[in-house]
Amino acid sequence: MNSAHLYDHFRNQVQPALQSKLEELYLLGYGKVSETQLWGFLTKKKWKKPKEEIRLYEVVQEILSLEPGEFMNYQTVEALKSSEFSFQNEEDWKALMK
Template sequence: MNERNGMMAQQFEQLFTHMLPAIQSKKTEFHLYGYSTVTNEDIWAYCVQRKWRKKDIIAMRMHEMVNEILYVSPAEFMTYTQIEEQRGSNWFSDLNSEELQILLKPR
């Protein structure tokens, strides 16, 4: 990892620490709605990868970040996690190459 990436990682870690009260509040809300497996890191990853993917996160104002964290709805968060889960899963991983060829063979 080069020096710039190291500095970015440190800045992200500091931002996470500053945002932790808002993130914990959102996690508590999700737990009240029955989403008991959601972690602080899950909420942070959602914000970084989905809500703020086109923004300069380091340049964002703290109040803007807190506001966006607190306005994450359980529905949008769960939709995101389900889509990410589907993207990462390999539906055919249990098949060997011969079985896969039979399955995909045109008739």
């Protein structure tokens, strides 16, 4: 079930802001993040409850004001949800404690 988000129609218009945020994440040492990953975070987490009449400048502002830690926390939780990580597995514990 992959329904369209209310803000999806802004995606092409805000592409320069998305690119800027991706470059910022890279320069801060967060590795290579894709535009799809960033947009997924925005639509699934940051804009979980979208405003009906949001303006383009508000969407751009929210993208540019995104804190890298917010995005990385979300990515970490999503990775743990989708992985085979288990607190009962000793190897997983060792990897976590590195």
